[in-house]
Amino acid sequence: MRRHEGYLRHLVIRTGTRTGEVMVNLVTSRYDEARMAELGAFLQEQFPEVTTLVNTINSRPAQVSYGEATYTIFGPGVIHDCIGPFRFEIAPDAFFQTNTEQAERLYEVARELAALRPDDLVYDLYCGTGTISIFIAPHVRHVVGVELVASAVENARANAAANGITNCTFVAGDLLEVLTPAFVRTHGRPDVVIVDPPRAGMHPRVVRRIGQLRPERFVYVSCNPQTQARDLKLLRDLYRIEAVQPVDLFPHTDHVESVVALRAR
Ligand SMILES: C[S@@+](CC[C@H](N)C(=O)[O-])C[C@H]1O[C@@H](n2cnc3c(N)ncnc32)[C@H](O)[C@@H]1O
Structure with a gap:
């Protein structure tokens, strides 16, 4: 990481406590369509509880899990959760x-x-x-x-x-x-x-x-x-x-x- 090389940077899993929805966000240094398609298929098969997979691209040195672009690999790209009588949509960032x-x-x-x-x-x-x-x-x-x-x-x-x-x-x-x-x-x-x-x-x-x-x-x-x-x-x-x-x-x-x-x- 110190040399700012490599592909994988962070894995963020967010869950909607009251909806059961699960978002997996893989933060990577660049977009690799083929790898993401492979990972998407794997997750859907092995972890059907995952409702959406997104891929945030962050090529900058800063150690943060938000970035320049976000690709939705499968699912709606957002999850929902409820507070009181209200339902909220939550984007990856x-x-x-x-x-x-x-x-x-x-x-x-x-x-x-x-x-x-x-x-x-x-x-x-x-x-x-x-x-x-x-x-x-x-x-x-x-x-x-x-x-x-x-x-x-x-x-x-x-x-x-x-x-x-x-x-x-x-x-x-x-x-x-x-x-x-x-x-x-x-x-x-x-x-x-x-x-x-x-x-x-x-x-x-x-x-x-x-x-x-x-x-x-x-x-x-x-x-x-x-x-x-x-x-x-x-x-x-x-x-x-x-x-x-x-x-x-x-x-x-x-x-x-x-x-x-x-x-x-
Ligand atoms: C602790 S969160 C509170 C969000 C909301 N009240 C809640 O309970 O879900 C703080 C929010 O402030 C926003 N924020 C940070 N700096 C800001 C700024 N300079 N101007 C406006 N919003 C800012 C962040 O993006 C974040 O959404």
Whole structure:
């Protein structure tokens, strides 16, 4: 690997806990059609529980399981899973909580702590495949979700439509560039902001923009309480913490998901 040679890079297996669907994603340095066809036939014969095989190409040195192109070898190229009454489509490179049962609990906690009202406009930032947006949509007037990964945004739109949800808008882009005064003029000033950033937390400029937006209620969902605390310190003068609720999303590890509910001072 150090010489950046070779073919196989990663094997990712994702399962839909509540649908039984299984996706095998082989990440390779290049596309080899004949090899993939052979592997596809082998998997279908030996492991009929595998519902789709995809091949992500990553020729760059970075040790990551997403890449430049994804080929669907057999099956639909996506899997589905259910949270609450909703069914979600999950693309190979889209984020989806790995613990489905506890994700449901997490979203319930976020929904309760957001103290949602039927006329609320909610921003769901770092929305992934739109799971939180769709989960809360029946309880509010409108949800605007923002997500960096374009395929996840496509999933989010498809998920909303498939679940009969019509009051969500999904926007693709980096929050650092997307969350501007023009964006707020277009979509409206939110009553509630829910964020669920990756482990690295939020860019300080995005945190400050939320402070300028001054939503009455702000719910910060985090898989890394350290960066969560760092980010929330920036809003100390503008928001007070109302509740902190950990959710054990990663049992038997020292990781914990943390939900913090804040109110504008
Ligand atoms: C922890 S996941 C949360 C997804 C979703 N809320 C859920 O529960 O399934 C974080 C998401 O933030 C997205 N993301 C990371 N950096 C971003 C950025 N700068 N702008 C917008 N989205 C970003 C990632 O692609 C990922 O989907």
